[in-house]
Amino acid sequence: SNCKNVTVQDVRLINSPFWTNHIYKSDHARYIDCYIYAPTSGIKAPSSDAIDIDVCHDVLVHGCYMNVNDDAVVLKGGKGTWADKDANNGPNYNILIQNCHYGTVHGCLTLGSESVHDRNVIIRNCHADNANRVIWLKMRPDTPQHYEYVTVENFTGMTGSFLVVRPWTQFFQPENREDMPLSTCNNIVMKNINMECKNFFDVGASDKYKLIDFTFENIDVKDQKNAFTKDIIENTIIKNMKINGEVIK
Secondary structure, three states: OOOEEEEEEOOEEEOOOOOOOEEEOOEEEEEEOOEEEOOOOOOOOOOOOOEEEEOOEEEEEEOOEEEOOOOOEEEEOOOOOOHHHOOOOOOEEEEEEEOOEEEEEOOOEEEOOOOOEEEEEEEEEEEEEEEEEEEEEEEOOOOOOEEEEEEEEEEEEEEEEEEEEEEOOOOOOOOOOOOOOOEEEEEEEEEEEEEEEEEEEEEOOOOOEEEEEEEEEEEEEEEOOOOOOOOOOEEEEEEEEEEOOEEEO
16 A cells, blocks of 8 residues: 555465455556466355555556456445545546456456546456456446546457446445435447457446446457347447447447
């Protein structure tokens, strides 16, 4: 916590029972060529996130292998009705995840649920063997949240759901707040995706958040559920998108 210019490189982080790495209020942190593992069968390690990034900026995750019984890279920053007013909380920005390999994980990149404001996040050039989800935007109805300018680019492999945007109510504790901001996800880009999915588009509408400016570009996926619809998102942009070989417009 409260560190600058720290590099974790060429190490094996194995069998942590809980949150393998959790960095807080730090910047210019780098995880390079690390092997992060917790068992996902037999005796499992619950909540064994690979890397939690909590109120940080300018963070690089490069060339890492992650196989854990929870999410791989998670952005945190606070939760609760008044989370945006608490000085212990804050945003994450300038986060780059690249050239990583995922074994079994709950989510390759998860924003929330304990998150207030995440922006300028890129995950690119990655492969998933058996991810439950690739990009997971957890929306807490009891927390003001803003996720913006997030890009998922050059992804291959297999996943359950590719994009998930759903309300999340674990440890749900809403309070009365007259000026409660409406949560927002905007400028989310998925580009150059070639994967096998059980459900490429796992997105639900809610009166607690709005979804704006999502771009799907150069998408070629196999999708068992085939539930894609652009009507849920305001200003959905589609460029060269195919699902099960069918061109989507």
